[in-house]
Amino acid sequence: MKRITKSTPKLRRTFLLCALSLMPFGAAPGNTQTAQKPTVTEVARELVCDCPDCGKQALDQCGKCEIGEKHRATIAAQLQQGKSKAQVVAYFANTYGDRLLGNPRPQGFNRSALLLPALAIALGMVPLGLMLARKRKNAAPATLEQTDAPQAAPQNASPDAPEDERVKAALRDLDS
Amino acid sequence: MFPTFGFTLLLLAAACAGASCVLTFVAFRAAEAQRARLLQSAHHATLAMWGALTAAMIVLIGLFVSDDFSVAYVAGHSSLRQPIQYKISALWAGQAGSLLLWAWLLTCYAALVAVRGKKNQTYLAPTAAAITGAVAMFFIALIAWKENPFVVTTAPADGAGLNPLLQNYWMQIHPPTLYVGYVGCTVPFAYAMAALLHRRYDAEWMAVVRRWTLFPWIILTIGVIMGGRWAYETLGWGGYWAWDPVENASLMPWLTGTAFLHSLMIQARRGMLKTWNMVLVCLTFLLSVFGTFLTRSGVISSVHSFAESDIGGYFLGFLAFALVLSFGLVIWRRDDLASDAEFESPISREGAFLLNNWILLGAAFAVLWGTVFPAISEAVTGDTVSVGKPYFNRIMIPLGLILLALTGIGPLMAWRKMSLQKFGQAMRLPILGAIVTAPIFWWLSAWHTGAATAVCLAAFVTVAIVGEFWRGTRARSAMTGERGFNAFTNLLLKNRGRYGGYIVHLGIVMIFVGFSGSAFDKVTEPIHLKPGQSMKVGEYQMTFKTLAQPDKLDSSVEREVNAEMAISRNGKPVLDARGQQFLLHPGVRFYKAAGIDNPEARAGQPPQQAGIPAIMSNPAHDLYLVLSEFNETDRTVSIKAWLNPLVMWIWISCVFFISGTALSLLPEPRRLRASQSVPENASRPSPVVSQNTPQVIAAQSPREEILQ
Numbered sequence: 037m038k039r040i041t042k043s044t045p046k047l048r049r050t051f052l053l054c055a056l057s058l059m060p061f062g063a064a065p066g067n068t069q070t071a072q073k074p075t076v077t078e079v080a081r082e083l084v085c086d087c088p089d090c091g092k093q094a095l096d097q098c099g100k101c102e103i104g105e106k107h108r109a110t111i112a113a114q115l116q117q118g119k120s121k122a123q124v125v126a127y128f129a130n131t132y133g134d135r136l137l138g139n140p141r142p143q144g145f146n147r148s149a150l151l152l153p154a155l156a157i158a159l160g161m162v163p164l165g166l167m168l169a170r171k172r173k174n175a176a177p178a179t180l181e182q183t184d185a186p187q188a189a190p191q192n193a194s195p196d197a198p199e200d201e202r203v204k205a206a207l208r209d210l211d212s
Numbered sequence: 213m214f215p216t217f218g219f220t221l222l223l224l225a226a227a228c229a230g231a232s233c234v235l236t237f238v239a240f241r242a243a244e245a246q247r248a249r250l251l252q253s254a255h256h257a258t259l260a261m262w263g264a265l266t267a268a269m270i271v272l273i274g275l276f277v278s279d280d281f282s283v284a285y286v287a288g289h290s291s292l293r294q295p296i297q298y299k300i301s302a303l304w305a306g307q308a309g310s311l312l313l314w315a316w317l318l319t320c321y322a323a324l325v326a327v328r329g330k331k332n333q334t335y336l337a338p339t340a341a342a343i344t345g346a347v348a349m350f351f352i353a354l355i356a357w358k359e360n361p362f363v364v365t366t367a368p369a370d371g372a373g374l375n376p377l378l379q380n381y382w383m384q385i386h387p388p389t390l391y392v393g394y395v396g397c398t399v400p401f402a403y404a405m406a407a408l409l410h411r412r413y414d415a416e417w418m419a420v421v422r423r424w425t426l427f428p429w430i431i432l433t434i435g436v437i438m439g440g441r442w443a444y445e446t447l448g449w450g451g452y453w454a455w456d457p458v459e460n461a462s463l464m465p466w467l468t469g470t471a472f473l474h475s476l477m478i479q480a481r482r483g484m485l486k487t488w489n490m491v492l493v494c495l496t497f498l499l500s501v502f503g504t505f506l507t508r509s510g511v512i513s514s515v516h517s518f519a520e521s522d523i524g525g526y527f528l529g530f531l532a533f534a535l536v537l538s539f540g541l542v543i544w545r546r547d548d549l550a551s552d553a554e555f556e557s558p559i560s561r562e563g564a565f566l567l568n569n570w571i572l573l574g575a576a577f578a579v580l581w582g583t584v585f586p587a588i589s590e591a592v593t594g595d596t597v598s599v600g601k602p603y604f605n606r607i608m609i610p611l612g613l614i615l616l617a618l619t620g621i622g623p624l625m626a627w628r629k630m631s632l633q634k635f636g637q638a639m640r641l642p643i644l645g646a647i648v649t650a651p652i653f654w655w656l657s658a659w660h661t662g663a664a665t666a667v668c669l670a671a672f673v674t675v676a677i678v679g680e681f682w683r684g685t686r687a688r689s690a691m692t693g694e695r696g697f698n699a700f701t702n703l704l705l706k707n708r709g710r711y712g713g714y715i716v717h718l719g720i721v722m723i724f725v726g727f728s729g730s731a732f733d734k735v736t737e738p739i740h741l742k743p744g745q746s747m748k749v750g751e752y753q754m755t756f757k758t759l760a761q762p763d764k765l766d767s768s769v770e771r772e773v774n775a776e777m778a779i780s781r782n783g784k785p786v787l788d789a790r791g792q793q794f795l796l797h798p799g800v801r802f803y804k805a806a807g808i809d810n811p812e813a814r815a816g817q818p819p820q821q822a823g824i825p826a827i828m829s830n831p832a833h834d835l836y837l838v839l840s841e842f843n844e845t846d847r848t849v850s851i852k853a854w855l856n857p858l859v860m861w862i863w864i865s866c867v868f869f870i871s872g873t874a875l876s877l878l879p880e881p882r883r884l885r886a887s888q889s890v891p892e893n894a895s896r897p898s899p900v901v902s903q904n905t906p907q908v909i910a911a912q913s914p915r916e917e918i919l920q
Contacts, residue, residue, distance in 0.1 A: 077735045084598040091456070092586075092598050097449035099823075112737075138600030140585075145593050149585050153607055156581075157574035164566055167555040 074121040079111045082125050083136045094138060107136070214271055215283050215362040221268035222356045225319065228261035229349035232322075236342035240335075240410075251338050255326050258341050261348065262323035265316045269303075272312065272361055276302055282367035285309060291373035293767040293804055301384040302374050304391070307508060307523070308361035311351060313388065314504065317395040318348035325399060329420070336417060339406035340399065347398050350530050358523050373768060376803050376822040382442035390435030390462060394500045396428025397465050400472075401497035401538070404490050408541045411548055418480050421493070422473070423877060429469045430873040436462050437866050448823040448838045450735060450854035452862065455604040460583045461503030464576050468496040471572035474565045474622075481627060482562065483552030487542060488569070490549065494538040499576070501531055506583070557629035564622040568615065575611045582607070613665055616724050619717040620673030623680050645675030663731035670721045670728075677714045677721075684711070708875050715872030722865035729833070729858030738840035738850040750855035752835050753780040759847050760797070772824070774799035775839050775849045779828065786828075796826035798839040798851065833857040 080095035087103035095111075098104040107128075114124040128136050140146040232254045239250035272285075276299045281287040289302040289309070304310040322344035329337020355361070377383075403421045407413050439459065440452035453459060472492035475485050505527035542549070555562060582599045589597045624638040649671035653664050681700070684707070689699040704711045739747040741756040748754075757776040765772060774797040779786040786794040803820045828835040834856045841850040 075735065076737055082602050084600045086596075086598075092600070093456070094449075094454060094600050097447065097451070097454060099448075133595065135596040135598055137598060137602075139602035139606065140589075140597045140599065145589055146597060149582065149589075149597075149599060149603065150607070153574065153578035153581055156577045157570070157611075160570045160574055164558075164570065168558060170554070 074115065076108055076111045076115065079121050079124045080108055082138050083107065083128055084138055086135055214275060215364050218268050218271035218362040219360060221264045221271065222352055225261050225264035225268065226349055226352040226356060228257045228264060229345040229352060232257035232261060232345040233342045236338050254338055254342060255330060258322050258326045258345055261345055262319040265319045269312065269316050272303060272309065273300060276300060281371050282364050284363045284365040285361040287368055287371040289374055291371040291768060294373060295766050295768065297384060298374050298379050304387050305374055305378050308355060308359040311355050311359050312361055313391055314395055315348050315351035315355060317391055318344060318351060318398060321396060321399050322348060335410045335412060336403060336406045336420065339409060340402040343402035343405050344398050354523060354526055373803065376820045377446060379768065380442060380446050382438060382445065386435060386438040386442050389431060389438055393428045393432025393435045394503060396431060397469065397496045397500040399424040400493050404493040405538060405541060408545045413486060413548065418476060422476055425469060425473055426873055426877055429473060430869060432462065432466050433869050434866060436466060441863060445825065448825045450836050450856060455601050457583045458507050460579045461506045464579055465496045465499040465503065467572045467576040468492055468499055471569045472496060475569050478562050478565055484555065486549040486551065487546060490542045498531060498535055501527065505531065559632060559635050560629045561622060561625040561627045564618055564625045568618045568622065571611055571614050575608060578607045609662055613669060616666065616669045616673060616720065619720050620676035623714060624676055641679055642672045642676040646672035660731040663728040666724050666728035670725050673717060673721050677717055680714055704875060708878050712872045712876030715868055715875060719865040719868030719872060722861045722868060726858050726862030729856060732857045734855040736853045738852045740848060740850050742848050747851060747853060749853040751782050752855060754837065754853060756849055759842060759844060768803055770802045770804045772799055772801045773842055775842065775851060777837060779835065796828055796837050798826040798837040799824040800839055829860050831860050834859045
């Protein structure tokens with residue numbers, strides 16, 4: 037058995053390769069679509085229609101209702117003035133408050149719209165952490181060994197050997 | 213006469229449901245000698261409940277087909293001119309009929325549970341059937357006293373007709389499909405309650421509850437995707453998912469049901485998470501009822517407000533009752549539900565499943581909170597706020613990407629624990645797949661970080677899953693001497709749960725590839741065109757030729773106007789299968805006016821209308837055209853066009869979901885079944901696998917169909 041204390045060079049190389057592959061993400065020019073002048077539909081996606089018949093559909097979805105048409109005309113006029121998508125959305129927020137925004141502004145009680153799910157997901161980690169802590173407390177010094185594979189792969193085996201062993205072990209366990 | 217007969221059948225079904233519950237309860241408190249007789253009577257009562265409600269459904273369908281407008285529900289949702297298929301689908305177009313469909317499906321499930329489990333489930337099946345019947349009783353009582361579809365009124369000359377948006381073939385199958393999925397969530401809940409009542413949480417229970425969860429899960433999956441297709445084909449806004457409250461309502465039980473299907477494997481394998489699994493089953497059921505509460509109460513604004521009334525309070529009461537009862541029972545039996553093993557390492561399949569459960573539950577909570585937030589915010593602050601696509605996308609896209617990654621990571625993990633080195637080795641090829649995909653994706657499209665991540669992860673998962681199939685086939689070949697295709701098919705057939713699940717994971721890959729395309733959609737504003745003029749979206753050019761009216765129309769349609777658009781791509785005409793210029797026909801359909809209140813007063817009003825988007829699909833993208841406006845005098849039109857990349861993969865994913873689940877649900881080979889048909893009350897090996905002897909029980913327990 038082999039005690040794992042640090043990553044092997046192979047593993048380090050794999051993760052280095054991953055990190056390098058992710059570099060373009062950081063250097064990427066960004067969404068070329070957003071670099072262009074936004075269209076009415078793109079801005080309308082950020083807003084909802086507040087007419088009684090549309091069921092608060094996004095403004096790009098609602099049909100021919102008068103209120104929707106009016107809001108879309110306002111967006112077109114705002115874009116004509118050279119405003120950006122964020123500026124047009126801000127204009128609607130200032131004029132109508134949060135009721136037309138698809139994503140409520142993070143202020144006051146609205147903060148809980150985003151914070152509560154984030155908090156719930158974070159709290160979900162607590163039982164997992166407790167389980168791990170209990171395990172560390174109870175267990176003998178851990179020796180990490182893959183247990184689905186009954187035997188370690190021989191040293192001269194192919195690189196896929198441990199994986200093959202895992203699959204074989206699983207199949208042995210399941211097959212009659 | 214028929215309406216009265218229908219109502220009587222409702223009352224009879226409610227009485228039978230009550231009798232089934234009472235007889236089952238009495239049977240398990242009675243002496244052994246009387247139990248079989250009482251359970252037999254309860255069984256008959258369950259079947260009678262199903263029979264009575266089936267007859268009530270037939271009566272209502274008969275009233276629709278025969279245009280009996282003396283029945284208010286028929287008059288409100290059908291008309292003389294309505295084609296026969298829409299007369300039948302009008303049954304679930306309103307509150308009362310859709311509740312009746314819901315209750316009928318519940319009785320179907322109760323009868324199926326009773327019949328299927330009669331032979332060898334002497335405890336679980338009768339109790340589960342009775343609990344399903346009890347839920348049905350609530351719905352039947354609600355129908356009979358609050359939403360009776362058989363109420364008689366003065367018959368108008370003609371009915372109001374079906375909402376035009378519902379006059380679509382998808383609406384004939386999408387709502388019933390979704391209902392089969394929703395309602396099916398009751399059965400695992402009923403089995404969970406039965407297990408808690410009888411203190412039987414053995415392998416048989418796990419196998420049964422898994423089958424009864426997989427079936428509604430796949431139907432719900434298909435129903436949700438069908439709903440997307442309906443929205444895409446009908447609503448004319450170029451999309452398929454809008455985070456509408458009713459869409460969200462269908463997603464929530466799907467998320468918790470998916471979490472349950474995964475964590476049940478940990479229970480089967482390690483005897484862990486028993487309490488958690490009970491909680492997940494209860495949540496899935498409660499969220500399915502919550503979904504119908506959202507649909508019907510009108511508490512939340514939704515485009516799906518086809519069926520609203522004041523029954524929300526009853527649903528809330530029922531939800532509260534079911535919540536207290538089920539969670540009370542789980543707490544009461546908490547000692548029985550203690551884990552048999554300890555979590556050993558986060559780098560293990562259990563670790564991946566736990567993470568998957570955590571994210572799925574987090575996602576379900578985020579959807580729930582976002583859906584009810586406008587109502588809560590208004591109640592707390594008095595201000596009106598909206599929560600729409602931007603909010604949900606912000607939360608759900610990262611969670612979705614983590615889940616996508618886990619669909620590839622999970623299958624590569626070993627149970628119990630795995631060394632970092634071996635984990636790294638297992639991940640090597642899939643990571644390479646993702647790395648190779650990144651520059652290809654960049655080269656093929658404009659950069660979008662979210663979409664690029666999704667596509668790279670999709671490649672990662674595909675390599676991981678295909679690799680598992682490859683290794684499995686190779687391992688089987690080495691172990692049994694079988695070759696090639698034989699080894700592969702036997703691998704699938706002998707390990708149906710495992711490889712069926714992997715096929716479903718490939719479906720998840722497809723659907724995420726489809727989602728990622730939405731980052732690159734192109735859309736025009738409505739463009740005014742005269743005959744011969746063209747517009748462009750992406751590489752496509754659309755030339756308006758003429759306005760046309762089709763000759764053949766449904767009897768409820770007054771007229772239909774289509775714009776004939778000739779399609780070219782990069783300057784070359786797109787040709788159809790016959791080598792002729794490909795045409796798309798976006799249009800508008802006008803329905804004949806009808807009304808039950810005062811047809812004369814409505815006669816002067818414009819008829820109801822619905823847009824008909826025209827779609828040209830291929831695996832790379834959809835060209836989607838909508839006729840925004842038209843003028844028949846100067847024969848001009850306004851056309852809005854979308855170019856939606858990769859949408860087709862969302863619909864293709866259905867094939868993977870269905871085939872993977874079907875493989876998982878395939879009946880067991882006869883040899884195995886014979887060894888498993890041991891009566892429930894006979895002695896049976898421990899359901900829990902000893903950590904030291906994982907291979908001992910493999911050939912004799914239903915747990916094998918649960919394990920991956």
